[in-house]
Amino acid sequence: DIQMTQSPSSLSASVGDRVTITCRASQSISTYLNWYQQKPGKAPKVLIYAASSLQSGVPSRFSGSGSGTDFTLTISGLQPEDFATFYCQQTYTAPHTFAQGTKLGSK
Amino acid sequence: QLVESGGGLVQPGGSLRLSCAASGFTFSTYWMSWVRQAPGKGLEWVANIKEDGSEKYYMDSVKGRFAISRDNAKNSLYLQMNSLRAEDTAVYYCARIMIPAGGQWWFDPWGQGTLVTVSS
Numbered sequence: 001d002i003q004m005t006q007s008p009s010s011l012s013a014s015v016g017d018r019v020t021i022t023c024r025a026s027q028s029i030s031t032y033l034n035w036y037q038q039k040p041g042k043a044p045k046v047l048i049y050a051a052s053s054l055q056s057g058v059p060s061r062f063s064g065s066g067s068g069t070d071f072t073l074t075i076s077g078l079q080p081e082d083f084a085t086f087y088c089q090q091t092y093t094a095p096h097t098f099a100q101g102t103k104l105g106s107k
Numbered sequence: 108q109l110v111e112s113g114g115g116l117v118q119p120g121g122s123l124r125l126s127c128a129a130s131g132f133t134f135s136t137y138w139m140s141w142v143r144q145a146p147g148k149g150l151e152w153v154a155n156i157k158e159d160g161s162e163k164y165y166m167d168s169v170k171g172r173f174a175i176s177r178d179n180a181k182n183s184l185y186l187q188m189n190s191l192r193a194e195d196t197a198v199y200y201c202a203r204i205m206i207p208a209g210g211q212w213w214f215d216p217w218g219q220g221t222l223v224t225v226s227s
Binding site: 001031032034036038042043044045046049050053055087089091094095096097098099100101 | 140142149150151152155164165166167200205211212213214215216217218219220
């Protein structure tokens with residue numbers, strides 16, 4: 001199975017900050033990498049698919065990059081509604097594993 | 108839209124069947140998935156099923172205990188869970204799998220989830 005690892009596990013930031021979250025796969029997954037945002041008590045929603053494609057309706061301050069084993073999610077100009085937990089997921093092969101998540105909190 | 112139901116409290120070793128009612132899209136043309144989240148923990152992929160039900164994939168820890176199925180005539184997805192264990196306690200989400208022509212896969216949308224608690 002492909003293992004997914006995110007870093008950091010948690011971070012604190014302020015409104016307006018630029019935030020970067022890293023995701024690493026245990027083997028190459030090309031660009032079969034998705035990013036989800038989950039707020040407390042809510043279902044996850046996709047932000048970025050195929051490593052760098054922005055889901056329709058998602059603000060352009062969210063961006064993704066990477067291929068192979070290393071990927072990043074960047075939030076440029078953090079907004080109050082962005083505080084949440086973020087997960088990366090590989091869909092290169094089943095099982096479609098998620099990383100452990102990154103909790104983004106307010107500084 | 109996806110709406111899960113069927114969760115609840117069940118004793119260890121017991122069974123439960125979850126349902127996911129789909130609306131607003133042509134259900135029979137999409138792969139579907141179940142994903143779970145234990146209390147305070149991260150997301151864990153459980154199973155996928157092909158559009159016509161001919162292919163199914165499971166995470167190792169549920170193989171032989173859980174069965175994913177669908178009824179395209181009823182626009183419904185199911186998860187039959189047998190021999191339940193305390194570690195199966197989680198919110199279970201159903202999700203549609205998007206697979207456009209480019210071959211990439213992602214999960215969208217997700218249902219609101221249904222809580223399964225395995226405890227004596």
